[in-house]
Amino acid sequence: MEFSKEQLEQYTALLEDWIPKEATIAIAVWDKYIYYAAGERDLQIRVGQQVEKGSIADIVLQNGNRTEGIMDDTLFHAPYYGTGYPIHIQGERGALIVIMPLKLQSHTPFRFLTGKQEEEWRPIPIEKISYMESLQKKTWFYANKEPYKTNIPLKELQLRLPDSFLRIHRSYIVNVSFIDRIIRDFSSNLLILLHDGTELPVSQTYTSEVRNALGF
16 A cells, blocks of 8 residues: 655654654554654664564554653664554554654763772763773773773663763764764774774764764
8 A cells, every 4th residue: 555755744744843853753554664754863764664573663553552662772773762653544554653862851961970990989970981882791981091891781871971972883872072083984984083092983873863963
């Protein structure tokens, strides 16, 4: 069954007055996405793509009820907050999904993180942290090039970091204040260089979000 773009955009027009402009909107019918408009959190869904099992769209299509929650990075390589609504289009059962940037959710930002070095724990002011890394199922953050270990995973840190922090990769969150410049590597992927010489890759999943956040 064919659905016109104008018909699908009627649903998004109804949402304009009560959702932030940064929101991403997806519409699925049966088991496929039929509409996608990327916002700040771009999950890189394609029209015609199969609905992922366990996603918010899948849950709404299965139970026919409004569903919301924070999803981890298992399905789209990036955590996201979504709300799904059951809808009907031309008599077909569907789901309307509103995907919000995680930082729009109400969480008190961290003022410091306590990290472990050997058998010592040190509270580090958040503004002194240059970047964070997930490595071998452990989370590390760096201040003055010194590594500190924390038990808080990146997906939870992301919820409570100030706006100066930006997720650029499944394994990295960077403090924008420490960015020296952004270049392209030999494969034309973005590469972030920090003032201390550290090089961090930007994954394809986060490229659009990084460009939107930094305005280039």
